[in-house]
Amino acid sequence: MKYKIHHKTVYRYAEPVRRSVHELRLAPRSGPLQAVQGWQLSVPGNLSEARDGFGNIVHSFTVTGPAHTLVIEAGGVVDVTPPADGDAPLFCDAPPAGEARVSPLYYLGSTPLTAAHPEMVRFASPYLAAGREVPALLALAGGIAERVRYKADSTDVGTSAREAFGLGSGVCQDQAQVMVACCRALGIPARYVSGYFYDPQASELASHAWADVCVDADRELWCSIDVTHACLSDARHVRLAVGRDYHMAAPVRGIREGGSGEQLAVEIAIAPLQ
Incomplete structure (x- = not known):
């Protein structure tokens, strides 16, 4: 699938x-x-452009002088090409020649947002007891989707995986971070993915999040699992960035002086192209 995407963020x-x-x-x-x-x-x-240690394209800019409104717009065309073999939906994400990137083993370490409580380990262990292949990982994702029910506005960007698991509800960000936390606690490298999910039935589109799980660190082989939709990533998923958690892959981050009474509005449009 090929998509034309427009993402507009307005701060007032x-x-x-x-x-x-x-x-x-x-x-x-x-x-x-x-x-x-x-x-x-x-x-x-x-704008200045760079690559971070995860391979993401990172832009930065500074605003000086008084401003009541700040508008950030991004857009373009992306052709999605998921793995062709549905029985072995793995992909190699080794860095190209000349690019340095962290090892998949770096994604074994937890962060404040992805630390796993012992109860989470007990929950996840039975799903992976018979192996750590894709079917078992999908079963774990389905279990997480049942345990942490999707509920809009029930959490915020600072909610940790432990908190969402205890609450029993959250959004895609929380479900992805719980998946990442459970995998890491059981010795499986996993990373958080930010991006878009194309749903033609949705009245409003929003940013999406899911998880990459490394099944072979030596060969840098990964599978990409959408916990919210209990599926492997497919032609509906457009990737923006990866990281150890939300904070490291967030579409927009910043600090400011002044600017009290902030209001945020986000508009995302995704159109399939022939």
Whole structure:
């Protein structure tokens, strides 16, 4: 599938922002699951571009002077190419020549957002007792979707996997972080993925999140699992960034001076192309 995507983020402030610094992971990279055929960013400042240790494209910019409104826009065309073999939906995500990237084993370490409580380990262990192949990982994802029910606005970006698991509800971000936490606690490298999910029936589209699980660290072989939809990632998924948790893959991060009374509005449009 090929998609035309437009992502608009608008910040409004009751008190003007005096100065702000922003870091964006809003530019998808081409890789084994997708080909980016053109992408643009529009921000109120001069963009600088770099790659982080996870391979993500990172842009940063600074806003100086008073501002009541800040608009960030991103968009372009992405051709999604999921693994062709449905029985072995693995993909190799080794860095290209000349690019340094963290080892898959780095994704074994927990973070404050992805630390697993002993109860989470007891919950996850039976699913993987017979093996750690894709069917077992999908079964674990299905169990998490049942245990942490999807409920809009029940958590926020600071909610940890432990908190969401205890609450028994959350959004895609929480379900993905619980999956990541459970896998890591059982010795399986896993990472958080931010991106988009195309649903033609949805009245409003939003950013999405799922998990990559490494099944062979030596060969850097991964499978990509959407806990929210209890499926492997497929032609509906567009990847933006990966990281150890939400904070490391967030589409927009920043700090500011001033700017009290913040209001945020996000608009996402995804159109399939022939």
